Amino acid sequence: MIKLSVVIPTYNKPEIIKMTLESLGKQTLSKNQFEVMVIDDGSSVKVQRQIKSFLPSLNLNISFLTQTHKGPAAARNKGIKRAKGKIVLIINDDTIITPSLFKRHYDFHRKNPEENFGLLGYVTWHPGLEITPFMYWLEHGGPYFSFHQIKGKEAGWQRFWTCNISLKRSFLLKNGLFDEEFPYAAWEDVELGYRLGKAGLRLFYDKKALGYHYHPTTLKSIKDKMERSGESALILKDKISYKFLPPIVRHPLITICLDKLLLPRPIFLFLEKIALMAEKKVNLAPLFDIILLHYRIKGMTRGLKIKEVMKNYDKFLSEEKREWERIEKEMSRKGVPCWVDLRQANMVGKDSFWREDPRKEKIVRGEEKKRLIEMAIGRKGRVLDLGCGSGWLSLELAREGLEVIGVDASPERIKIANEFLRKNPYKKNFGKLTYMQADINKIEFPEGYFDTIVVWDTLHHFPNLDQILVKYSSYLKPQGLLVVFDHIGNRYLKLAQKVHRFFSESKRKEKIIPYEDILGKEMLNIISKYFQIDFLETKLCFPVSAALYMFLSKDIFFPVLPLVIKLDRILCRSRIFTGEYFFLKGIKREK
Numbered sequence: 001m002i003k004l005s006v007v008i009p010t011y012n013k014p015e016i017i018k019m020t021l022e023s024l025g026k027q028t029l030s031k032n033q034f035e036v037m038v039i040d041d042g043s044s045v046k047v048q049r050q051i052k053s054f055l056p057s058l059n060l061n062i063s064f065l066t067q068t069h070k071g072p073a074a075a076r077n078k079g080i081k082r083a084k085g086k087i088v089l090i091i092n093d094d095t096i097i098t099p100s101l102f103k104r105h106y107d108f109h110r111k112n113p114e115e116n117f118g119l120l121g122y123v124t125w126h127p128g129l130e131i132t133p134f135m136y137w138l139e140h141g142g143p144y145f146s147f148h149q150i151k152g153k154e155a156g157w158q159r160f161w162t163c164n165i166s167l168k169r170s171f172l173l174k175n176g177l178f179d180e181e182f183p184y185a186a187w188e189d190v191e192l193g194y195r196l197g198k199a200g201l202r203l204f205y206d207k208k209a210l211g212y213h214y215h216p217t218t219l220k221s222i223k224d225k226m227e228r229s230g231e232s233a234l235i236l237k238d239k240i241s242y243k244f245l246p247p248i249v250r251h252p253l254i255t256i257c258l259d260k261l262l263l264p265r266p267i268f269l270f271l272e273k274i275a276l277m278a279e280k281k282v283n284l285a286p287l288f289d290i291i292l293l294h295y296r297i298k299g300m301t302r303g304l305k306i307k308e309v310m311k312n313y314d315k316f317l318s319e320e321k322r323e324w325e326r327i328e329k330e331m332s333r334k335g336v337p338c339w340v341d342l343r344q345a346n347m348v349g350k351d352s353f354w355r356e357d358p359r360k361e362k363i364v365r366g367e368e369k370k371r372l373i374e375m376a377i378g379r380k381g382r383v384l385d386l387g388c389g390s391g392w393l394s395l396e397l398a399r400e401g402l403e404v405i406g407v408d409a410s411p412e413r414i415k416i417a418n419e420f421l422r423k424n425p426y427k428k429n430f431g432k433l434t435y436m437q438a439d440i441n442k443i444e445f446p447e448g449y450f451d452t453i454v455v456w457d458t459l460h461h462f463p464n465l466d467q468i469l470v471k472y473s474s475y476l477k478p479q480g481l482l483v484v485f486d487h488i489g490n491r492y493l494k495l496a497q498k499v500h501r502f503f504s505e506s507k508r509k510e511k512i513i514p515y516e517d518i519l520g521k522e523m524l525n526i527i528s529k530y531f532q533i534d535f536l537e538t539k540l541c542f543p544v545s546a547a548l549y550m551f552l553s554k555d556i557f558f559p560v561l562p563l564v565i566k567l568d569r570i571l572c573r574s575r576i577f578t579g580e581y582f583f584l585k586g587i588k589r590e591k
Contacts, residue, residue: 002061004034004106005083005169009075010093011041014050016214017093025058029102036062037079042069044532045590068470068589069529073178073188076162080172089166095211096126097164104209105166115171116200120155121164121209122147128214134279135217137288143229147207155205158244160193164211165203167196175199179239183466186225186232194240219272219279219291224525226292230299234307248293252300259297268294302522306463313463317409317439320461324389325412338362340390341420342369343399363561368485368583372454373397375585379481381451386440386472387458391417397454398433399426405450406435407443440468445475452481459486465526473530473588482531482586488521488538488579524582531586538572538579539565 006024010017017038024036038055040048048066055062065078080088087109091097101121108119123145125131138144145161176195182188193201233249248255263271268291275291278284309316338345338358345358372393376383377400385394388406390413398404408414414437421433436443441464453472462468476482527533572579 002084005085006036007079009072012043023096027102039075039079040066041075071183072185074180077177088169090162094215097211118167118203122207123163123211126212126214132280133283157193157197162189184228186229187236226295227299230296231303234303309463321410379452384450384453386455398431401431403432448477455484469530480588484584487581535585538582
């Protein structure tokens with residue numbers, strides 16, 4: 001009879017979870033008394049197949065469940081709901097457990113049948129890892145589990161850590177499971193602990209229920225985790241009592257201002273460089289603390305921006321439409337811009353440093369445009385051009401014989417797109433093209449309606465990108481294609497604009513909408529939830545070409561620019577520079 005249900009969420013870690021599951025087969029508790037629920041949180045199809053391939057050889061009672069990438073909170077909930085045992089033990093996919101761990105958890109609950117009693121086991125670094133001074137600090141004063149601070153038999157709800165914890169399933173179901181609003185492995189466990197604590201949870205601690213954390217960690221590898229922690233802390237702020245909140249999130253605006261005031265970017269970069277050099281040699285605890293705290297605050301800053309944008313989304317969307325409609329009218333009066341008709345584009349003036357010359361556009365982004373069109377043609381079928389603007393891409397794909405639907409929120413831009421569609425001189429083998437003026441958030445299509453979705457310079461406008469991609473991935477057929485060219489930052493672009501305005505005759509400022517690039521590099525993580533990345537390349541792109549265009553005569557500029565763009569790609573591939581633009585091909589993940 002099943003007494004203990006082990007719940008393990010996992011995401012793209014086939015080698016490590018294999019080690020974890022192998023340690024489960026060495027337990028002293030009889031195998032017929034426990035079951036294992038592995039919940040895959042939207043890993044790639046390849047990873048899921050890898051995991052499924054070695055499960056039969058483990059000789060364990062294992063259920064392998066899958067879901068789209070919703071985060072560990074949702075994955076654990078799925079496992080708890082399916083569990084058959086009265087006791088639920090939650091561990092991480094990188095926790096290698098000792099042979100007596102299951103029995104110690106089971107024996108605790110057998111001796112303590114009270115529904116509100118739970119047990120926290122001990123987790124430390126795996127002895128097979130090289131424990132650097134930085135890794136030692138992480139669990140002795142750093143942001144990882146502070147087991148060394150537990151005094152006495154009870155740990156308290158504040159240490160509701162899901163790396164090695166067991167509770168009665170009935171107590172969890174009665175008092176609420178994990179809050180799925182938390183998208184990451186950050187604070188969702190503490191929030192549940194808070195609710196269970198209010199319901200009377202008594203969480204005991206057994207250091208001999210031992211597990212080993214197999215996850216080599218460096219200062220560089222943990223930065224994204226800290227940013228996600230900061231973003232999730234804002235969610236926590238609305239859910240638990242003020243006195244239990246982490247200090248940095250009690251007054252987020254003050255925290256952010258102090259961080260900017262006391263830690264200017266040049267000073268931070270200098271301190272970070274020292275920390276990176278020292279992490280394997282010496283424990284610089286105060287410096288490590290400053291670096292990781294800064295990244296938490298950075299995540300919190302992004303979270304606040306997203307929150308603010310979502311409150312005023314309609315207003316910002318209107319601003320975006322007005323700005324682009326103004327540019328469209330201005331440029332279209334002077335000629336044919338390259339973002340209206342790629343084949344007929346001509347010179348349209350000097351009001352905007354990146355749009356005025358189609359020759360420059362062809363050199364800077366022509367290769368990406370060509371590849372994107374080739375990828376869509378290769379897949380054939382029906383194509384959705386998301387955020388089509390004035391329609392250059394939709395028009396070009398239809399000229400190649402494809403059926404295309406172009407969608408944009410701006411009525412003025414759709415009007416221009418339809419005007420150039422009527423004037424299109426390239427009629428031979430023309431496919432079918434329909435333009436729709438609609439808010440991308442609100443328009444609906446049948447499930448599995450498209451073969452390919454193409455997006456050119458649009459996704460960075462959506463702070464709710466996660467919701468957008470959940471919705472639009474469902475409109476793709478199985479193995480459907482997503483092809484994107486977009487940017488994940490505008491630091492260099494803003495600098496180039498400032499320099500250009502200084503030297504340019506036109507001093508008009510190009511407006512950057514408040515939520516431009518609000519997600520930054522997190523955009524790529526969100527895309528990878530729903531699409532398996534088949535190709536990814538980054539480049540600096542505009543800032544490089546803009547700088548050359550300002551200071552070189554056109555006789556020199558055009559021969560030099562192709563060489564500079566090649567160098568740009570080499571520098572970004574070698575990670576000497578961080579590319580602000582990316583070209584990506586993704587394949588829809590199977591559910």
